[in-house]
Amino acid sequence: MNQVRIAINGQALDVPAGISVAAAIARLQWPFRRSPRGQARAAFCGMGVCFECRVRIDGIAQQRACMVPVREGMQVMTDE
Amino acid sequence: MGHWLGVKSYDLIIVGAGIIGTACADYASREGLRVAIIEPGPIGGGATAAAMGHLVAMDDDPAELALANYSLALWEDFTGIEQIEYSRCGTLWVASNEAEYAHIPAKIARLAAVGVQAERIDSDQLYRLEPALQRGLTGGMRVPREAVVYPPGMARHLLNRACARGAALYPQRATAITSHGVQLEDRTGLAGSVLVATGCALPQLLPQLPMRSRKGHLVITDRYPGVIHHQLLELGYADSAHGDADSSVAFNVQPRPTGQILIGSSREYGSDTSEVSMSMVRRMLERSFRYLPALRQLNALRIWTGFRPVSVDGLPYLGRVPERPNVWVAAGHEGLGITTSLGSARLVIDQWLGRTTAINARPYDPARVATWA
Amino acid sequence: MSEHYDIVIVGAGPAGMAAAEAALARGARVAWLDAQATAGGQVWRKDAKYGWPHRAEHMLAHLLNHPNAMWMPQTQVIAAEPNALLLQNERQALSITYSALILATGARELLLPFPGWTLPGVTGAGGLQALAKQGWPLGGRRVVIAGSGPLLLAAAATAKRHGAHVLGIYEQASKAAVHGFARKLWRWPGKALQAAALRCQLAGIAYRYGSIVARAVGSDALQLIEVEGPHGIERIECEQLAVGYGLVPNVELAQMLGCAMKQEAAHPYVSVDDSQRTSIANVYAAGELCGIGGRDCAWLEGRIAGLAATGAGIEAPLLWQRRHVRNFAAALREHFKLDPGIHALADPDTLICRCEDVPLQALQGFDDARSAKLATRCGMGACQGRICGTALAELGRFPRSGQRPPLFPARLSTLGDVPSPSDTEGLF
Numbered sequence: 044m045n046q047v048r049i050a051i052n053g054q055a056l057d058v059p060a061g062i063s064v065a066a067a068i069a070r071l072q073w074p075f076r077r078s079p080r081g082q083a084r085a086a087f088c089g090m091g092v093c094f095e096c097r098v099r100i101d102g103i104a105q106q107r108a109c110m111v112p113v114r115e116g117m118q119v120m121t122d123e
Numbered sequence: 124m125g126h127w128l129g130v131k132s133y134d135l136i137i138v139g140a141g142i143i144g145t146a147c148a149d150y151a152s153r154e155g156l157r158v159a160i161i162e163p164g165p166i167g168g169g170a171t172a173a174a175m176g177h178l179v180a181m182d183d184d185p186a187e188l189a190l191a192n193y194s195l196a197l198w199e200d201f202t203g204i205e206q207i208e209y210s211r212c213g214t215l216w217v218a219s220n221e222a223e224y225a226h227i228p229a230k231i232a233r234l235a236a237v238g239v240q241a242e243r244i245d246s247d248q249l250y251r252l253e254p255a256l257q258r259g260l261t262g263g264m265r266v267p268r269e270a271v272v273y274p275p276g277m278a279r280h281l282l283n284r285a286c287a288r289g290a291a292l293y294p295q296r297a298t299a300i301t302s303h304g305v306q307l308e309d310r311t312g313l314a315g316s317v318l319v320a321t322g323c324a325l326p327q328l329l330p331q332l333p334m335r336s337r338k339g340h341l342v343i344t345d346r347y348p349g350v351i352h353h354q355l356l357e358l359g360y361a362d363s364a365h366g367d368a369d370s371s372v373a374f375n376v377q378p379r380p381t382g383q384i385l386i387g388s389s390r391e392y393g394s395d396t397s398e399v400s401m402s403m404v405r406r407m408l409e410r411s412f413r414y415l416p417a418l419r420q421l422n423a424l425r426i427w428t429g430f431r432p433v434s435v436d437g438l439p440y441l442g443r444v445p446e447r448p449n450v451w452v453a454a455g456h457e458g459l460g461i462t463t464s465l466g467s468a469r470l471v472i473d474q475w476l477g478r479t480t481a482i483n484a485r486p487y488d489p490a491r492v493a494t495w496a
Numbered sequence: 497m498s499e500h501y502d503i504v505i506v507g508a509g510p511a512g513m514a515a516a517e518a519a520l521a522r523g524a525r526v527a528w529l530d531a532q533a534t535a536g537g538q539v540w541r542k543d544a545k546y547g548w549p550h551r552a553e554h555m556l557a558h559l560l561n562h563p564n565a566m567w568m569p570q571t572q573v574i575a576a577e578p579n580a581l582l583l584q585n586e587r588q589a590l591s592i593t594y595s596a597l598i599l600a601t602g603a604r605e606l607l608l609p610f611p612g613w614t615l616p617g618v619t620g621a622g623g624l625q626a627l628a629k630q631g632w633p634l635g636g637r638r639v640v641i642a643g644s645g646p647l648l649l650a651a652a653a654t655a656k657r658h659g660a661h662v663l664g665i666y667e668q669a670s671k672a673a674v675h676g677f678a679r680k681l682w683r684w685p686g687k688a689l690q691a692a693a694l695r696c697q698l699a700g701i702a703y704r705y706g707s708i709v710a711r712a713v714g715s716d717a718l719q720l721i722e723v724e725g726p727h728g729i730e731r732i733e734c735e736q737l738a739v740g741y742g743l744v745p746n747v748e749l750a751q752m753l754g755c756a757m758k759q760e761a762a763h764p765y766v767s768v769d770d771s772q773r774t775s776i777a778n779v780y781a782a783g784e785l786c787g788i789g790g791r792d793c794a795w796l797e798g799r800i801a802g803l804a805a806t807g808a809g810i811e812a813p814l815l816w817q818r819r820h821v822r823n824f825a826a827a828l829r830e831h832f833k834l835d836p837g838i839h840a841l842a843d844p845d846t847l848i849c850r851c852e853d854v855p856l857q858a859l860q861g862f863d864d865a866r867s868a869k870l871a872t873r874c875g876m877g878a879c880q881g882r883i884c885g886t887a888l889a890e891l892g893r894f895p896r897s898g899q900r901p902p903l904f905p906a907r908l909s910t911l912g913d914v915p916s917p918s919d920t921e922g923l924f
Contacts, residue, residue, distance in 0.1 A: 062631025085616030089626030408912025
């Protein structure tokens with residue numbers, strides 16, 4: 044299977060092409076974001092409805108990680 | 124509460140629990156009046172909920188400035204209450220050209236005359252304060268002590284305080300003002316002086332006081348903390364706010380304490396549905412992108428509309444209703460009702476109590492409408 | 497500046513695919529769009545590792561290569577008016593106009609609050625299935641599947657296929673109710689076969705009746721769950737909990753267009769006639785948003801909508817088949833009815849609004865969504881009340897408020913830049 048290289052919080056990661064950013068983050072077991080009161084959160088509905096998996100992708104904050112396939116060179120930042 | 128021929132009686136029956144009605148209820152109950160508040164909908168659910176919640180002194184009308192300045196001092200008692208979300212972000216008026224920049228000293232002088240501190244800043248300072256602003260702006264005027272609040276939270280806080288002092292909330296509609304007081308939807312009669320604070324709905328109970336509705340749109344983003352730091356307005360804002368065009372937009376953007384960005388503002392006569400007009404939203408956003416291009420890639424979560432109550436001359440009606448001995452009014456604040464709510468309440472209630480008001484009440488006297496008729 | 501299509505189809509699951517196929521066969525120019533990056537919807541979601549299910553792959557090969565079909569992936573409807581839609585994809589905003597619009601927006605999971613439901617590691621049941629297909633790492637992870645309905649079996653099968661150690665399936669419905677349902681299955685032989693195949697794949701995995709996940713425990717991630725069953729409380733250590741209580745129709749776009757709604761228990765669905773016409777001219781709806789009916793129902797309704805929207809008559813057999821599959825859905829609802837105890841799982845400090853961290857106790861005393869929102873921020877967040885509003889409706893608190901643009905969180909440039917086609921006509 045084709046691999047692409049992305050970076051999550053600066054850490055390089057090789058993942059299969061075609062997986063979602065959410066699935067890539069889960070490989071590192073990071074929380075995706077902190078809620079307004081600071082709770083750790085991660086992907087929940089898996090289909091773009093709940094917005095729990097929002098992260099910063101290529102500089103743009105508040106993107107749903109479960110809706111975006113990984114791309115070569117992608118820079119992902121979680122809330123941690 | 125007292126009883127009069129089996130009818131509940133109060134010193135003051137306040138119709139409407141927006142920020143004006145609740146401010147009146149709070150102050151009246153503090154002064155020992157027995158108060159009833161009539162509100163069929165959510166507390167602070169009308170223009171109060173649609174407002175930006177910017178506490179601001181506008182210098183272009185002396186009476187408006189006096190009332191705003193009086194009120195801003197009263198707001199200082201509410202800075203530490205969580206549900207009000209008071210955030211002293213300051214106001215930054217942005218000049219896009221030399222002509223606007225040249226007007227700033229006169230504005231600073233008018234504000235200084237009533238004790239509001241403001242400073243002119245050049246473009247270097249402007250970009251140090253707000254790096255996200257579009258390049259090429261001339262400078263601006265900073266009013267550091269101004270703030271933003273959450274208006275429905277304030278209305279609830281004021282109502283809760285009034286109720287804690289014994290004020291009674293009637294969650295229904297007032298159908299008529301009677302010779303003794305007010306009749307409610309369920310035919311209950313309440314006796315007492317009546318104070319109408321129903322904003323745009325004023326003509327339903329007091330058709331003799333003209334009121335127009337001026338629609339506005341607001342857009343709020345997801346959380347993007349640190350993009351902007353001050354409430355940002357274009358110096359041309361007053362032209363939009365005070366002009367009488369059928370519709371206008373102005374750059375008016377606010378950092379919420381949550382990190383969200385609240386984007387205004389539009390003004391529109393002649394639209395009476397609360398529906399979102401996408402063409403109005405587009406005009407408003409185009410305007411804000413000109414000043415703050417970084418907005419373009421941020422996500423909007425919600426858009427809402429509201430109606431500003433506009434009196435015949437743009438100043439609120441505050442005081443006794445002509446030829447109606449026991450009927451009072453506090454309504455018609457247009458876009459400044461949040462800022463001027465606390466001062467408006469004092470002005471009306473102090474007059475009701477027969478006291479001398481802290482500022483001259485004449486410009487707001489509803490009797491002036493007679494001369495307009 | 498804005499493209500016109502004979503037919504625009506929103507949603508690329510079975511209903512949208514069938515509608516597209518029928519409309520294309522009739523010679524129509526079709527645009528079909530979906531928020532996801534690949535077509536198939538949720539039930540036929542492409543698996544990053546295993547591809548599409550066979551039937552879907554075959555159908556999609558035809559649709560995706562059709563010269564009259566414009567496929568628009570990762571595209572969401574942001575605003576709508578009777579004959580035009582404002583869309584955005586990953587890069588840009590665009591507006592399109594249509595002669596007929598077919599809504600095939602499907603369903604989402606009914607996700608209900610219980611203590612610990614916000615912990616990383618807790619997902620929906622369909623949610624876990626979707627994540628597994630996106631490449632979510634499940635190899636060797638201990639997974640519990642819970643909630644209600646046949647979706648649990650499908651979720652468990654997908655998790656297992658991706659290497660999960662599935663500890664058990666916990667169905668809230670009683671043994672009697674589930675067996676009663678199984679006894680009726682002979683009327684839908686296809687469904688019976690599907691169920692049998694799934695049970696084979698899941699051989700060796702415990703299936704418990706009358707069991708409800710009452711609590712999830714962990715500090716920054718899930719460590720342990722508590723399941724209340726007929727024999728008391730069971731504590732299970734696991735890394736993933738997938739819990740879903742069935743499906744709710746995605747009606748927001750239909751609501752924004754003004755389509756008439758009906759109500760199934762606490763949740764609205766779109767009212768349609770025999771030709772899948774909504775109450776709004778030239779707007780059709782097919783599949784789950786017309787009431788949860790399942791994949792086969794969605795397919796049939798999509799086909800009917802695609803035919804009707806292109807002016808074709810509907811053959812009687814299609815209508816009989818639809819009635820038959822709708823009866824299956826009714827039987828499902830009856831037998832997998834939710835235990836009232838599920839509505840009472842949340843503690844006073846359990847968060848109801850996950851976006852804004854609003855606990856149940858903060859909602860005390862409010863009987864409408866708007867008052868609650870103004871006072872507590874409940875429903876003010878990025879999901880626009882899709883999760884908390886739906887949960888509160890299910891819990892019998894108050895219905896969700898109506899939908900306004902933006903239909904989903906939208907880039908400000910989408911709202912500020914695109915002149916809509918009807919701007920000149922003063923409509924949009």
